[in-house]
Amino acid sequence: MEQKNQSPLKRIWALAEVEHSRLKFSIILAVLGVLSGFIPYFCAGKIIIMLLEQTADMQSCIPWLILALAGSLGKVLLTTFSTAWSHKATFAVLAEVRNKCVHKLAKLSMGTLQNQSVGRWKSILVDQIESMETTLAHLLPEMTSNVLSPLVLIITLFFIDWRLALLSIATLPIGMIFMMTTMKSYPVKYQESVQIGKKMNDSIVEYINGIEVIKAYNQGQEAYKGYVDAVDANASFFYGWMKSAQFGMACYRNFSPAVLIGVLPAGLAFYLSKSITSSEFIMIMILSMGIVGPIIAASNFIDSLAQTGTIIESIETILKAPEQHHPKESVTLSGMDIEMNHVSFAYEKEQGNILTDITLKIRQGTVNAFVGPSGSGKSTLSKLIAGFWDIETGSIRIGGKEISKIPLTQIADQIAYVSQDNFLFDDTIRENIRMGKENASDKEVEEVARKAGCDAFIRGLERGYETKVGGGGAHLSGGERQRIAIARAMLKDAPIVILDEATAYIDPENEAVLQKAISKLVQGKTLIMIAHRLSTIVSADQIILVDQGKISAAGTHKQLLQESELYQNMWNAHIGAKDGEQE
Structure with a gap:
């Protein structure tokens, strides 16, 4: 059973x-x-x-x-x-x-x-x-x-x-009859109460998470109304439920003891x-x-x-949720080459493929960039390589091994992943960076922070490296959070580094410092970058152009300028935007 x-x-x-x-x-x-x-x-x-x-x-x-x-x-x-x-x-x-x-x-x-x-x-x-x-x-x-x-x-x-x-x-059976009439609908009612409670919880979390937008656009009254409606619906449901059960339970409690x-x-x-x-x-x-x-x-x-x-x-x-299917025992990898063969992927089958028939090779120790229009599937590609999802069509190999045959813990050890929305824990800056390497000394933490271009601003804080960042890093700016996240990834010293638009929140002055730091820190490593600013990846060994879930072209910056009309248009748009910023 x-x-x-x-x-x-x-x-x-x-x-x-x-x-x-x-x-x-x-x-x-x-x-x-x-x-x-x-x-x-x-x-x-x-x-x-x-x-x-x-x-x-x-x-x-x-x-x-x-x-x-x-x-x-x-x-x-x-x-x-x-x-x-x-x-x-x-x-x-x-x-x-x-x-x-x-x-x-x-x-x-x-x-x-x-x-x-x-x-x-x-x-x-x-x-x-x-x-x-x-x-x-x-x-x-x-x-x-x-x-x-x-x-x-x-x-x-x-x-x-x-x-x-x-x-x-x-008198017990008489009382039980009254109680049974009340409890008959209990499973359904309680399930409804769970759903209504869930809506109220979601409404509260959404209201708190969106408070900045609510205040910025003066939507406090409308947003608060949604929260109040959810709370009122919760209270109204329970009042109605208890009222409908009152007579039966009262009869049960009075007849049974008589x-x-x-x-x-x-x-x-x-x-x-x-x-x-x-x-x-x-x-x-x-x-x-x-x-x-x-x-x-x-x-x-x-x-x-x-x-x-x-x-x-x-x-x-x-x-009982389905797990990702990976073994527990570590395997031997032959280098850090990454290969994708005829990979197709959909988050939800009924919504169609995000990626279709992707085949590519990323060689160990090279700098690679995924570029393409928004929503083309660049981030999805990087997340599949990082092992965040299992694929059903095609194959992904790291070091010659099928990724599904590599333990998730071993994949995590091989890859340092930095996205544009990295999460910081409500702890000190030092401990957030140290998460990249648990046994790192204070000197190592500070050295990697210096190379990542965040040592100066950290020392400018009242408590320096001992400063608490707040929930999700709320006490820091987006750029500061991003540099700390990059320092954390660099400290991990993984052979594969994935930067998913990791410089999105960095100002131009610090971006130049960060790009220089990254180029030194990833020497000898396999680097995958996703960036909208094409000027940051012109020196990449391989640029992979993704369009509508497919690889449109691949090569160096010079090769793509000559061979790909889409890349030419993206480059011209980028140069035009930079000229506009300078003016």
């Missing part, structure tokens, strides 16, 4: 596999705790019986009082220890689930990652997994004990008088007909009142159980 067809309880238990021993111990303690809680009921019944029979005195009551106290203390202690053990297990499980999800994300293609919004990933990895804490920590021990303990109590009642035992649980409705009149009739004794009647009355409380407490977890079932489905969208 597939896991998705299993009950939510079984799926939770499977998810918590690494902590089964702790959870089992917690369940045992919880059951013992609930059973201890019944002891005072039993003791109270004995004392009342002795009072009615006029046999009670202090000496005879003290043992029952001590036993009742012991039962109450036992319940408190056992429940406390049960909760402590279940929470230890729960936090370990949540950590394990998060680690598995994050580890899995690194194995997914960029397409899979980009198909979901940032708000969606944040909702799953932070909010939804965190919301499982209450369910895991309390549901398994408490729900189990609250179901098993009443069963023990009912069995005890059957030993006293089976007729009253049946009557003591007669055990004495049947026990009192029937018990009195049985007593008057002398089919039960007064002591049996009193004991049944007292014990029957302890049946429904734990059952209602257990039913309170039905809501959490259904929610957790939906959350697990969300988690499984990550854990």
Whole structure:
């Protein structure tokens, strides 16, 4: 049976596999705790019986009082220890689930990652997994004990008088009918709530991410309205849902505990007909009142159980997502030549190919440039070489090995990739650069920063290399972020360097410095550059002209000027733009 067809309880238990021993111990303690809680009921019944029979005195009551106290203390202690053990297990499980999800994300293609919004990933990895804490920590021990303990109590009642035992649980089915009518639509309603919550999360994330544009174009009122509408829709949905469930749940909570409705009149009739004794009647009355409380407490977890079932489905969208197919064992590469043979690629099949029948060779140690109109597929080419996606048509080889036969970690070790939108972590400048080489010394970090043309501006900051860059590098300008990202890539010292429009945010003065630094730092390496400014790649060993997903031409700058009309037009447009800037 597939896991998705299993009950939510079984799926939770499977998810918590690494902590089964702790959870089992917690369940045992919880059951013992609930059973201890019944002891005072039993003791109270004995004392009342002795009072009615006029046999009670202090000496005879003290043992029952001590036993009742012991039962109450036992319940408190056992429940406390049960909760402590279940929470230890729960936090370990949540950590394990998060680690598995994050580890899995690194194995997914960029397409899979980009198909979901940032708000969606944040909702799953932070909010939804965190919301499982209450369910895991309390549901398994408490729900189990609250179901098993009443069963023990009912069995005890059957030993006293089976007729009253049946009557003591007669109101439960009536209450359950009301609850079932309410819970019938629960899975659908909860799934709707998840979708509405997702829209609200996405709206919040979009509003925050776009605040600069909103302020710049004075769209605050319109953008805020979209956020408010999403929040109001979320609140309105939950209000309507709770209102529709109110009557059924109220009936359930009032009918289910009304055990004495049947026990009192029937018990009195049985007593008057002398089919039960007064002591049996009193004991049944007292014990029957302890049946429904734990059952209602257990039913309170039905809501959490259904929610957790939906959350697990969300988690499984990550854990069961198709991975990129690469081996784990490193392979031997024969140099760093890159070959693409008849490669076609589409992000989504129904949207058609982005690249069609691409065949090219990039030799080790050469400087290569991908150029072409916007949207022609240049960045896609570089990302395929970097292993961000797996291809289904054609082949890509690095060092003579099919890229799908090379472990993703080994591919990452061979390639330093810098895009125009590189991400910086909310850490110091020094640590962001050091990510290129974890064991790099401070001197190495500063030396590569100097060569990348960012040492001067870093030292000009109040805290220098210890300056925190803010979330995503928000405290720095686009050009500053880019130079730090390039320094990080250079420090990595990978044999293949891919610069995807990496100088897009660099001003002309610093671009000249950076180009000079790059030319020194990539000596002996295979360099792939993507740039709109054709003047930056005129000295490239090979310029590959990409147009509408196909290679239109390839050669040196001089060769393309002679052979390609499209390249001539691009070059003339570029020179004209530069002349315009100088004027």
